[in-house]
Amino acid sequence: MKFGELSRRTGVPTRLLRHHEEQDLLHPERGENGYRVHGEAAARDLGQVRGLLDSGLTTEMIRAIPPYLSGPEEILLPAGHLSPETAGLLQGHLDRIQARIDCSARNRDRLAAYLEAVRPDTGPPGERG
Incomplete structure (x- = not known):
């Protein structure tokens, strides 16, 4: 095509x-x-x-x-075809992805805590005001 x-x-x-x-x-x-x-x-x-x-x-x-x-x-x-260079590239990428995930999780938790503190209707069901 x-x-x-x-x-x-x-x-x-x-x-x-x-x-x-x-x-x-x-x-x-x-x-x-x-x-x-x-x-x-x-x-x-x-x-x-x-x-x-x-x-x-x-x-x-x-x-x-x-x-x-x-x-x-x-x-x-x-496994026998994975060169050290390629393994290093992929590991570095995995490390960067994990760092972004960790940062996003921290930001999510901080935002959720902030909302919970300033908005009474964001708490768990049954505890909302």
């Missing part, structure tokens, strides 16, 4: 598809006419790439793991 069709099927603008190709995240073939042509798996692969980007992975991280992507919810990476 051509870029336009892939864009329509996935909802990803063609400009972003070209960017993903430039970042070596998509690998279209060239037809006899020189146009980019994507196989049927391209929509699935693009969904995987978009999901990884949405989760905060960088294009550098994603380029390191494409051979092990099997679908939007699954990454298959045999």
Whole structure:
């Protein structure tokens, strides 16, 4: 399928598809006419790439793991193929995600405590004033 069709099927603008190709995240073939042509798996692969980007992975991280992507919810990476560099990239990302989760939880708890202190109707059911 051509870029336009892939864009329509996935909802990803063609400009972003070209960017993903430039970042070596998509690998279209060239037809006899020189146009980019994507196989049927391209929509699935693009969904995987978009999901990884949405989760905060960088294009550098994603380029390191494409051979092990099997679908939007699954990454298959045999332990023997995980390089120390890739492991470090992924661990660093996990650490940053956890730090954001911890910060969000603290902020949630502080806001909830503030609301409970200033609004009597935000307490647990049965204790609301």
